[in-house]
Amino acid sequence: MRDSMCSKRLSTIFSSALFLASSPLKKSVYLLSALFIIACQPSPPTSEPVTAENSETVNTPLLIRADSITMTPDHILSVKPTRYQPSLGLEGKIELIKKVNLIAEQALTVEKVLVKKNQWVEKGAPLFIVRRQTTQIQQPADEAAAATNSADTLEANKKTDIKPEQSVANNKDSANDTVTNSNKQTKNDVETDAKMTAANSKKLNTDSAASNGSNDELNNTQEAAQSEKSYNLITVRASFSGRVEKLYIKNEQKVEARQPLLKLSDETELHFIATLPIDAESQISVGQTVNFTAEGLIDEFTGQVSKLTTTQQPKQLLVAVNVVDNEVSRHQIRPDMKVTGRVDYGQIQVGTTVPKRALHNVDLTMLHKPPYKPLRPLIANVWIIKQDQRLTRQPVEVVEYDPLTKQYLIAGITNDSLICLANLPVESEGKKAVVS
Numbered sequence: 384m385r386d387s388m389c390s391k392r393l394s395t396i397f398s399s400a401l402f403l404a405s406s407p408l409k410k411s412v413y414l415l416s417a418l419f420i421i422a423c424q425p426s427p428p429t430s431e432p433v434t435a436e437n438s439e440t441v442n443t444p445l446l447i448r449a450d451s452i453t454m455t456p457d458h459i460l461s462v463k464p465t466r467y468q469p470s471l472g473l474e475g476k477i478e479l480i481k482k483v484n485l486i487a488e489q490a491l492t493v494e495k496v497l498v499k500k501n502q503w504v505e506k507g508a509p510l511f512i513v514r515r516q517t518t519q520i521q522q523p524a525d526e527a528a529a530a531t532n533s534a535d536t537l538e539a540n541k542k543t544d545i546k547p548e549q550s551v552a553n554n555k556d557s558a559n560d561t562v563t564n565s566n567k568q569t570k571n572d573v574e575t576d577a578k579m580t581a582a583n584s585k586k587l588n589t590d591s592a593a594s595n596g597s598n599d600e601l602n603n604t605q606e607a608a609q610s611e612k613s614y615n616l617i618t619v620r621a622s623f624s625g626r627v628e629k630l631y632i633k634n635e636q637k638v639e640a641r642q643p644l645l646k647l648s649d650e651t652e653l654h655f656i657a658t659l660p661i662d663a664e665s666q667i668s669v670g671q672t673v674n675f676t677a678e679g680l681i682d683e684f685t686g687q688v689s690k691l692t693t694t695q696q697p698k699q700l701l702v703a704v705n706v707v708d709n710e711v712s713r714h715q716i717r718p719d720m721k722v723t724g725r726v727d728y729g730q731i732q733v734g735t736t737v738p739k740r741a742l743h744n745v746d747l748t749m750l751h752k753p754p755y756k757p758l759r760p761l762i763a764n765v766w767i768i769k770q771d772q773r774l775t776r777q778p779v780e781v782v783e784y785d786p787l788t789k790q791y792l793i794a795g796i797t798n799d800s801l802i803c804l805a806n807l808p809v810e811s812e813g814k815k816a817v818v819s
Contacts, residue, residue: 675724
C-alpha cells in the first residue's frame with residue numbers, strides 16, 4: 384500500500400517537474416517546495432538547495448531492495464533546460480607560416496652578401512651571389528656552339544645549387560610554391576647570364592672577323608671562359624617578403640655541400656595547428672572564427688581556420704588556424720607560445736545544469752580552470768529516473784563548468800526524465816525508484 388502511494392506521488396513529481404520546466408516564469412525554488420510537499424515523508428523545511436554539495440542528504444542512507452531503491456526527495460533533481468552554443472576545443476603552438484632555411488647542395492664560393500642579419504627584404508630582392516667551385520672550362524668551336532653548350536648544361540643540371548631545407552611550416556602548398564619559385568629564380572638568373580654571354584660572344588666574333596687564325600682561337604677561348612664564368616655565377620633572391628633571421632656566410636667564403644647559408648622568416652604571419660578526432664570534420668570548415676588565449680597572457684585573441692588536413696595513421700583532423708594580425712596580437716603573440724582556443728559550430732542546443740555528485744565515472748579536474756570547457760568531448764554517467772519510475776545509467780556529455788555556482792552543464796538528457804543524485808551501484812539498473 385505504501386509503495387503504491389509513493390509511486391503515485393513520484394508520478395506527481397514527474398507531472399509537476401514537466402509543468403514547471405515548460406514555464407519560463409517559474410523558479411527552481413517552487414519545484415523544490417513541490418517536491419517536499421508531495422513526498423511520502425517530507426524532510427524538515429530547509430533553505431539549502433538540493434544541488435548543494437555539503438547537504439546532509441548526500442550521506443542519507445539508501446534502502447536498496449531486490450527490485451527497488453528508496454530515497455529522499457533531495458536525491459531527485461528535475462531537468463532545467465539551459466541553452467548553449469556547441470563548440471570545439473583547439474590546442475597548439477604558435478609557428479611562423481613562412482620560413483625557409485637555404486643550404487648549399489654542392490661546394491660554393493660566396494662572391495657577395497647583399498643583406499644583413501635582421502634586415503627586412505621584399506619578395507624578389509637579391510640576398511647573395513655565389514659561384515660554383517669548378518675548374519673545368521668548355522671550349523666550343525664557335526659562338527653558336529658556346530650558347531648551345533651552356534643551354535644544354537643548364538638543362539642537364541636539374542638540381543638547383545641552393546636548396547630550401549624547410550619552407551612554410553605545416554603548409555604543403557606554400558612550401559611547394561617556395562621551392563618552385565626558388566628554382567625558377569635560380570634558373571632564370573642562369574639563363575639570363577647565358578643569353579648575355581651568347582650576345583657578347585656574337586659581338587666579339589663579329590668585331591674580330593678580320594683577325595688572323597690565332598686571334599680567332601684566342602677570342603674563342605676568352606668567350607668560353609666568360610661563358611663558364613657567367614654560368615657558374617648564381618644570384619639567390621627572396622621567395623617571399625621577410626626578415627633575415629640568420630646569416631651564416633660572408634664575402635669570399637667557401638662553403639661545403641649541406642652547409643647552411645641563410646634563414647629567412649616572416650614573423651608577421653603566424654598560425655597554430657590543432658588536432659581533432661576525425662568525426663569533427665563535419666563540424667568545422669575553412670573561414671570559421673577561433674577565439675583563443677595564450678599561455679601567460681591575459682588578453683583573448685582572434686584566429687581563423689585556414690586549412691583542414693586529414694591524416695591516415697592515425698586517422699585525425701589537423702586544423703590550421705591563422706592568427707589575425709591586429710594591435711592586440713601584433714605585440715604579444717610570439718612563436719613557440721602554447722595557445723588554447725574554441726570554435727563554435729552548429730545551432731544552439733539545450734542542456735541542463737547539475738551538481739558534481741550527479742556525475743559519475745569521470746575526471747572533472749580539467750574543467751576547473753579557464754576556459755572551463757573540455758578540449759575533447761568529456762563523457763560522464765548520470766542516473767536517470769524514467770517515466771516508468773525505473774532507474775537507468777545514461778552517458779552524457781559534460782559541456783562546461785560554472786565556477787560561480789560550482790555546477791556543470793551537461794547535454795544528452797530529455798526533459799521528461801528526473802535525475803537521481805545518489806551514487807548508486809551498477810546493479811541498480813532497472814530497479815524502481817521509491818521516494819520516502
